[in-house]
Amino acid sequence: MAELDTSGGGHKKGPGVKKGKKLSTRIDLTPMVDLGFLLITFFMFTTTLAKPKTMEINMPYKDPSMKQEDQNKIKESVALTILLSKNHKIYYYEGMATDPTKPPDMKGTTFAAKNGIRDEIIAKKKNVDAMKQSGALGPKDQMTVLIKPDTTSTYGDLVNMLDEMNINDVRVYAIIDITDVDQEFIKATEIANGIK
């Protein structure tokens, strides 16, 4: 232990031998322990903070030689198109708006936990499941989310949206370039709602 054996060796203590004062060699280790734990705390905090997490992302396979008719295989009824716009605003509509004569019913929402886009995704998912049950959709049909980030949106919006896909267990989703038509839809909705 920390003490040392300070009793003199084996020699005889005669009357002529002066007795030296015995000094304790015991050291108070408390400050050293303090220091040790302080450093441990420091290293513990730095290690846990330095480990980044990642999100894996698979983009749809694209090939210029791929035929157009092979690409659009999603049914209108399973699709939910989500447009990411400026100031973290989201616009969404059912289907893919492939028919230009019928403009989609576009609604605006946010990333809020309540009454946000999450509720819409869950509702759509239930809807698709119900259609599967009733036989309107085949067993292989899956809810598909098309994410179209506008040029005014941020990377954070995109990650939030991808995260919603993970949170709500949406298996099929794709990030697609926004079209001019969609941008016009956003503008029209903004004007209709008085947003500048």
Added chain:
Amino acid sequence: MPHAKLPRKSTHIDMTAMCDVAFLLLTFFMLATKFKPEEPVVVKTPSSISDIQLPDVDIMLLTVDTRGRIFFSIDNKIKRKELIEAVNYEKNLNLTEAEKNMFAIDASEGIPFSQLKSYLDASPEERKTMETNAPGIPVDTSVYAPNNDLATWIKNARNTNPRLRICIKADGDASYPSVQKIIKTLEGWKIFKFNLITNLKGVPPGTAAAEEAAAAKKG
């Protein structure tokens, strides 16, 4: 009244054992810690529920800051040397051996090819100021665009180390088009699988992911 005399006991505790434990743990944490590599810019990554660990080796990191500047880095010193050799050859940069070695030990690059030689030639202080004022690596939507420097970096890096995993570490406030250009470039090289670095956040209760996590815990 006669008191029974209690023998006084020392309150001194032997701290040696505690000290031993403290330093044992300290040694463990010191050896286990891997310090963050020096970053060219401060990036505040967005959060997600994804908890996949980032591997330690074979990483190509593309950092994007709030202004959309792109910084490129790969981890292995030997591979960095091979990479600069290849890039030097392709782009006719006429780099000297010393400049190539400088690149090998450098952390990350945010300089277009046109300024690369003067950047590697500069003194460490100058290089630091150049790094903070760096314009970022030029990028375009097409990999064949002549000014798409990032495409050249990615192509050559993948040639030197085919196992490279591509990670995008972008700031949450970075505009989408700047990230989109990177994704387009990756798609141009037929890379459809890559990683986005995010912070970990809790799974919101009552959702499909929360139920899945609960089921995994039970089973």
